[in-house]
């Protein structure tokens with residue numbers, strides 16, 4: 001018997017094969033796996049909003065090319081893309097001859113570049129809750145200088161709308177819409193991105209980007225992240241630093257501190273604009289102080305790119321160079337050929353949470369049998385190994401159950417995380433409803449929960465299930 005989902009305790013009850021003996025386990029021919037979880041979102045109503053005054057050009061950030069360091073960094077997506085609600089992130093491909101708000105003149109999109117773009121949007125849809133649809137205004141353009149991969153940002157900023165978490169603070173419109181629960185400015189695309197058609201792109205979605213080419217999916221992920229709010233209003237001119245869209249900061253700016261932990265927005269410390277602020281912006285000692293970003297960085301505020309020579313579009317709107325080549329490298333200021341980074345990494349996800357995004361609440365349980373995530377057939381003379389891992393998503397710390405169940409020719413067996421053992425259905429050792437674990441959900445690194453030595457199981461069909469659900473009775 002196969003069932004598609006372990007959303008509550010009940011479906012398992014239908015597998016009423018009871019055995020009252022504890023056994024050593026099984027042998028098998030066919031194996032199956034499945035994933036299960038829950039989902040949620042929050043809606044609030046809009047009352048008032050103020051867009052960025054028209055004369056101010058929205059800030060834009062750029063992504064530059066970098067020299068490959070001889071490595072082929074490969075970071076795959078971490079979430080289950082098949083479950084992403086992709087309908088909430090849409091792409092408007094500008095036609096040849098159209099001009100975007102950054103004055104890029106578009107040349108028309110190749111089809112394989114569009115496919116890569118859809119894939120990148122799907123990755124973001126798997127990572128954040130998008131209660132109000134986002135449209136990305138996308139331009140494929142011949143750009144200069146030659147080291148520009150692309151640039152992007154938000155089309156509009158809003159402040160003091162219903163649902164804004166911090167007063168007197170501008171939010172990029174995609175985030176403002178999500179917080180308000182409505183489209184604050186219907187008819188306007190939320191994110192504007194342009195890519196340099198002159199670059200040697202790798203347009204595949206499999207991450208196998210060769211040296212000499214730039215992985216387009218990675219670069220799209222990077223630019224979308226800026227449009228979601230990973231960007232500041234900081235500026236610098238001839239030694240004088242300043243901030244603000246008009247008189248107000250962008251929400252990202254609120255978290256920027258220096259080494260001693262002084263907020264750069266604190267005008268008692270740093271007048272706006274001033275040379276004192278300019279020294280800070282080029283001092284190489286800038287950090288993002290949000291609690292989620294810090295939690296993802298071992299409890300320490302992650303560094304922000306602040307080179308000694310101000311670099312417009314790069315300085316203050318990227319992670320520090322210490323993260324280059326790590327799982328957090330998507331948002332460093334430049335991108336090397338031969339790399340593919342299809343996940344933003346925990347620090348950037350924490351940063352997005354700090355500025356107000358809800359990351360997907362859906363935990364992602366992952367399961368492998370003898371190293372395969374697909375049904376496998378093995379011999380009775382092979383060992384049987386079951387591995388599981390859990391990405392808790394936005395459900396980290398929430399009360400949950402998770403399950404590991406084996407349906408075998410010898411009957412039904414439940415894994416118990418405490419004693420780290422399997423028990424036959426009906427065994428007195430099983431706790432009620434037979435979850436393997438109840439309590440605050442935590443990340444599970446890849447762990448082996450079943451190892452059966454060779455020649456210890458009869459031939460037959462074995463099905464394995466690993467799922468997570470709301471904690472029963474909690």
Ligand SMILES: [Zn+2]
Nearest residue numbers: 061062063333
């Ligand atoms: Zn960037």
